[in-house]
Amino acid sequence: MSLEKIELFFLDNLVWVIFTIFFLVFGFLKPDAFLSLSNFRFIIYSSAALGFLVLAEGVCLITGNFDLSIGQMAGFLAMFNAMIITEWAPWIPWYLAVIIIIALGALLGAVNGFFIGKVGLNPFLVTLSTYMIFKGATLTTSSSPISGGFPELYLAIGGEGIGGIPYAIFVLLGGLLILGFILRYTRFGSHLYAVGSNPDSASMTGIRVDNMLLYTYMLSGILVSIAAILFSGFVGSATPGLANNTLFTAFAGAVIGGISLSGGRGRLSGAVGGILLVGTIDAGLTMMYVPPQQTTIYTGILVLAAIIINRLKETAKDKILMAGS
Amino acid sequence: MSKEPILELRDVHKWFGNIHAVEGVDLSVDSDEVVGLVGDNGAGKSTLIKMISGVLSPTEGEILFEGEKVNISSVDRARNLGIETVHQTQAVAEDRSVADNIFLGRELVNSYGPVNVLDRKEMRKISKRLTKELGLDIPSPDHEVRFCSGGERQGVAIARAMYFKAKLVILDEPTTALSVKGRDQVLNLVDHMKDEGISIIFITHNIHNVYPIADRFVVMLHGEVVKEVAKDDTTLDEIEGLLAHKDEVVSG
Numbered sequence: 088m089s090l091e092k093i094e095l096f097f098l099d100n101l102v103w104v105i106f107t108i109f110f111l112v113f114g115f116l117k118p119d120a121f122l123s124l125s126n127f128r129f130i131i132y133s134s135a136a137l138g139f140l141v142l143a144e145g146v147c148l149i150t151g152n153f154d155l156s157i158g159q160m161a162g163f164l165a166m167f168n169a170m171i172i173t174e175w176a177p178w179i180p181w182y183l184a185v186i187i188i189i190a191l192g193a194l195l196g197a198v199n200g201f202f203i204g205k206v207g208l209n210p211f212l213v214t215l216s217t218y219m220i221f222k223g224a225t226l227t228t229s230s231s232p233i234s235g236g237f238p239e240l241y242l243a244i245g246g247e248g249i250g251g252i253p254y255a256i257f258v259l260l261g262g263l264l265i266l267g268f269i270l271r272y273t274r275f276g277s278h279l280y281a282v283g284s285n286p287d288s289a290s291m292t293g294i295r296v297d298n299m300l301l302y303t304y305m306l307s308g309i310l311v312s313i314a315a316i317l318f319s320g321f322v323g324s325a326t327p328g329l330a331n332n333t334l335f336t337a338f339a340g341a342v343i344g345g346i347s348l349s350g351g352r353g354r355l356s357g358a359v360g361g362i363l364l365v366g367t368i369d370a371g372l373t374m375m376y377v378p379p380q381q382t383t384i385y386t387g388i389l390v391l392a393a394i395i396i397n398r399l400k401e402t403a404k405d406k407i408l409m410a411g412s
Numbered sequence: 413m414s415k416e417p418i419l420e421l422r423d424v425h426k427w428f429g430n431i432h433a434v435e436g437v438d439l440s441v442d443s444d445e446v447v448g449l450v451g452d453n454g455a456g457k458s459t460l461i462k463m464i465s466g467v468l469s470p471t472e473g474e475i476l477f478e479g480e481k482v483n484i485s486s487v488d489r490a491r492n493l494g495i496e497t498v499h500q501t502q503a504v505a506e507d508r509s510v511a512d513n514i515f516l517g518r519e520l521v522n523s524y525g526p527v528n529v530l531d532r533k534e535m536r537k538i539s540k541r542l543t544k545e546l547g548l549d550i551p552s553p554d555h556e557v558r559f560c561s562g563g564e565r566q567g568v569a570i571a572r573a574m575y576f577k578a579k580l581v582i583l584d585e586p587t588t589a590l591s592v593k594g595r596d597q598v599l600n601l602v603d604h605m606k607d608e609g610i611s612i613i614f615i616t617h618n619i620h621n622v623y624p625i626a627d628r629f630v631v632m633l634h635g636e637v638v639k640e641v642a643k644d645d646t647t648l649d650e651i652e653g654l655l656a657h658k659d660e661v662v663s664g
Contacts (some may be wrong), residue, residue: 272529274519277508281516284505291503292517292572293488351507408559 091407098404101396102344102360106367113371120374128252134366135255136245136321139314140330140337141344141362142266142355143307147210148341149270150303151283151350152203155214157311158334159221160195162327164188164315166228169325173236181238188312195221196308197301204300218334225327234324245320255317262313267355269306279303283350336386340365343393345400364393416479418443418580418611419464419495424473426459433459435635436473441580446602446612448626450619452655456635457615461582464613465497466490478579494579498569498586504557511539511553514571542571546601563594570601573610580611587621599625619651631655 097104114122140157147154168188172179179187195217202213245255270276281289282299290296318329344361346353368389372382417440426434434456441447451457462468464475466484475482477493484490490497504513515535521528539553548567550560557565566586573581583602587595602612602625614622619629629646631639631654639654 272532274521274528274530277512277519277530278517281505281508281512284507287501288503288505289516291487291499293491294517351505405559408556 091410095404095407098400098407099345099354100356100360101400102357102364105343105393105396106360106364109364109367109371113367113374117371117374121371126370128256130363130366130370131256131259132253133321133370134362135253135259136314136317137333137336137340137365138259138359138362139262139310139317140333141340141358141365142262143310143314144337145341145344145346145353145355145358146266146279146303146307146310148346148348149279149283149350149353150300151286152210152300152303153214153338153348154199154304154307155211155334156199156217156221157307157314157337158330158332159218159225160192160308160311161315161318161330161333163221163225163228164192164195164312165319165325165329166225166233166327167191168315169233169237169319170228172238172241173233177236179238181240184238184241185244185316188315189309192308192310192312192315193305194308196304196306196311199308200301200304203304204297207297230327232324232326237319237324241316242320242323245317246323247320255320258313258317262310263355263359266310270355275299275302280351283347283352285351332383335390336365339386339390339393342397343390345397416443417441417476418478419613420476420479421460421464422474422476424460424463424470424475426456426463426468427471433635434463434470437632437635437637439630439637439640441611441613443579443611444606444609445628446606446614446626448619448622448629449613449615449632450617450622450629450651450655451632452617455617455632457617457632458584459635460632461497461584461613461615464490464580465495465582491576494577495582496573496576496578496580497582497584498566498573500585500588502562502565502569504565504568506558507556509554509556510543510550510560510568511536513557513568514539514542514575516572518576538575539571542575543567546571546574546604548597561594562590563597566590566594566598567601570598570605574605574608578610580613581605582613582615584615585617586614588616588618595621619648619655623648623651 120126140161143157144154168184168191171187172184199214199217202208203210243254244258248254270279278289278294278299281294282296286296319325322329340361341358342348343364344359345357368386369382372385377385419441421437421439424434424437425432437460449457459468463470464484466487466489469485475484482493484493505516520531520535522531536553543550543553546567548564550564557568560568587598590598602614605612614626616622626643628642629651630637631651
């Protein structure tokens with residue numbers, strides 16, 4: 088392995104290096120609480136729901152678009168589905184409840200995708216509108232939390248585990264494997280990157296860009312629906328503010344993980360690093376007894392730092408690859 | 413030389429509202445022939461080739477491909493016939509690898525029941541062979557296209573046409589945006605395609621770009637073909653003259 092290859096490997100996995108640094112720093116400051124298996128498990132567990140939002144944002148970013156509505160969509164899906172299974176149709180078994188919420192997620196994603204892909208409207212404006220619509224719709228569905236009457240197994244997905252390992256971790260791993268396969272080994276995945284890299288070229292090679300965007304937002308909606316299930320289980324109920332403030336954390340996770348805001352670039356392994364880094368920072372700050380309002384400040388600073396590091400990384404990487412050509 | 417025309421246009425017109433962009437063009441391209449389609453900007457070259465590549469439909473007239481009347485209603489239809497277009501802008505996804513780009517939109521897959529899995533290994537292998545055959549200095553099929561020069565990018569687009577067994581390749585100003593080195597590279601690629609038995613329409617506004625490699629020239633002015641001549645029967649000066657004195661030609 089040449090020096091350049093080692094450098095490239097290091098740069099490609101920079102998010103993991105940053106993750107390790109943060110983990111060690113927190114571990115040094117709070118060795119007993121932080122450097123334990125149970126803490127590590129907790130970080131992954133508490134990151135799982137947010138992780139699906141990172142992935143939902145990530146697939147939109149890869150196409151060169153984005154989605155401001157994912158957090159509110161998760162909140163709405165959790166509440167609306169909770170109403171269905173506790174009030175309107177309490178006879179519904181847990182697995183049907185899961186299928187319904189996933190179908191609803193795909194449908195809401197399709198609404199975004201239709202206006203962005205088929206009508207050609209700006210993603211910022213479309214998802215800002217749906218952000219507001221989902222937010223209002225959540226409160227219209229119910230302004231108070233729904234905590235009783237769920238099928239037991241529905242909440243267990245995000246709330247319980249087996250052999251000390253939360254189910255949510257398996258769900259996250261499964262989701263990552265499937266999405267990773269789609270991105271790397273299917274035509275859909277390849278076209279997703281091509282559309283993000285250069286939509287005109289993609290179109291000239293016969294790729295239907297409008298359809299691709301529609302499907303991408305549907306996929307994003309499905310990932311959001313899984314996040315909604317995990318959030319509900321994590322909290323043990325559905326609350327109107329379930330996924331408030333998750334949008335920008337999800338954005339941050341995706342960008343820190345190296346998914347480009349301009350589209351066409353970004354790897355799932357990086358996104359996983361981004362998910363865990365955000366989770367680690369969150370858990371670390373909590374253990375340091377940093378008040379929640381200040382947590383946001385630190386997270387903001389870290390995100391900014393991460394974006395700058397990412398840009399430096401890209402420049403360094405391009406230099407090596409250029410020299411190699 | 414075989415003289416069976418692969419492509420034939422008969423009295424093709426294109427109107428955009430009141431504008432008569434292409435005014436009754438007859439054109440034929442023989443197999444293994446390189447035709448230089450020359451004309452100034454606005455002469456109707458682009459409109460004409462868009463009708464051959466399936467982007468536009470003629471308002472009037474007939475297009476024959478391999479002797480049969482065809483209706484080239486879409487880019488996909490053109491491709492199925494064996495007509496590939498290489499655009500000036502190269503139609504590449506810069507962040508994707510050379511191999512990904514060669515197979516973009518037509519990826520090779522292995523099917524496992526309903527699941528189609530990309531055959532990345534095969535696509536890499538073929539890409540490696542194609543770029544080598546075309547004499548492109550690309551270090552690896554995994555090389556991202558944004559690190560390729562302009563000439564190499566045209567090479568990627570041409571490799572695409574070669575792999576998918578194009579019979580007729582339309583090159584739209586392939587050298588205009590390139591350096592001298594890039595231009596020479598593309599001219600080599602055109603020679604290579606010709607050796608493979610592919611017919612070529614090379615479109616340019618600058619006769620110098622195509623003079624060295626074309627067998628025949630078609631000069632367009634104001635939507636009409638004003639001169640069609642084999643290279644042996646003309647000189648660079650004559651064609652340059654036609655292009656430079658276009659106003660006289662039209663009024664005369």
